[in-house]
Amino acid sequence: MAPQTLTRPEQEQSVERKIQPDYLDIIDSAWDGGIRSPGAKDYLVKHQITAEGWYVAYPDLTVAEIKRLQRVGKAVDELLDKIGG
Amino acid sequence: MATQTATADRPKQGLAVEQKIQKLQELYADAPELGRVALENGLSAFKQELGRAATGQESAGRIGARQGRVSELTGIFPFGKGGAKRLRGLLQLLEGKFQGADAVGTVHDMRFVFLDNDTKLLFATAYDGEWDAYIDDFATKIPDAMDVLFCNAAGWPGIRSPKVKDWIIEHQISAEAWYVANDLTVAETRRLKRIGKAVDEFLDKVSS
Numbered sequence: 001m002a003p004q005t006l007t008r009p010e011q012e013q014s015v016e017r018k019i020q021p022d023y024l025d026i027i028d029s030a031w032d033g034g035i036r037s038p039g040a041k042d043y044l045v046k047h048q049i050t051a052e053g054w055y056v057a058y059p060d061l062t063v064a065e066i067k068r069l070q071r072v073g074k075a076v077d078e079l080l081d082k083i084g085g
Numbered sequence: 086m087a088t089q090t091a092t093a094d095r096p097k098q099g100l101a102v103e104q105k106i107q108k109l110q111e112l113y114a115d116a117p118e119l120g121r122v123a124l125e126n127g128l129s130a131f132k133q134e135l136g137r138a139a140t141g142q143e144s145a146g147r148i149g150a151r152q153g154r155v156s157e158l159t160g161i162f163p164f165g166k167g168g169a170k171r172l173r174g175l176l177q178l179l180e181g182k183f184q185g186a187d188a189v190g191t192v193h194d195m196r197f198v199f200l201d202n203d204t205k206l207l208f209a210t211a212y213d214g215e216w217d218a219y220i221d222d223f224a225t226k227i228p229d230a231m232d233v234l235f236c237n238a239a240g241w242p243g244i245r246s247p248k249v250k251d252w253i254i255e256h257q258i259s260a261e262a263w264y265v266a267n268d269l270t271v272a273e274t275r276r277l278k279r280i281g282k283a284v285d286e287f288l289d290k291v292s293s
Contacts, residue, residue: 025123
């Protein structure tokens, strides 16, 4: 549920910080008090079920790191193209 | 268990942003006040969101949703007698290690959640490509692991059975919405990880 904003441009981050609370309330408007309520976390915990089993193919990479790696990969490809071209 | 999407209620593709907003407001007319207020507060942001080009959610094949190259499979399977106890024990012994899934090479993630006092299993996974190929991959690469895991579901016909795909479809539910942060396959992500490591090592050598 926590927004992933670590490597996004500042402008996008600021928009997301502004819209995220309302956005979550729109999607989950059945809950009492909303995302800003002090009871929001307890509400979520009450309805959350911990998985008995959980597998991730690349557990050591965050979303932000994968996006960074995508940029690194693109830069390497461009460099190799220039060297080879 | 597989449900038909309520396509009749689905907004037509290509509606103008203003039409989508109007539709959204109609949908939320009877929502709790909290949701209606949130919608009004977030209207300008929603206009931006709805105005963006569609990301292209489509079908993963016979069932399930796909976003780019990454698909979802969500199913609720009834446990057979003693199935929940066996599967819980197995998963605890595995301690999160799923070498079989690594071997398949197209699985992003998998979760096993026990529902309704251990009477049902929620199984959800993200994977690369088409549904049929995904099931075939499991059947050819890790058939025994599949049967050890899923024999705990009532009526599991066995991964080698010609009936297995129909059985899965009976219990699978297509996601109404499906979001993927990175449209990369598992193989591409692993390749990028190696490139990143090589670049870091190169830069370390250059700077030392």
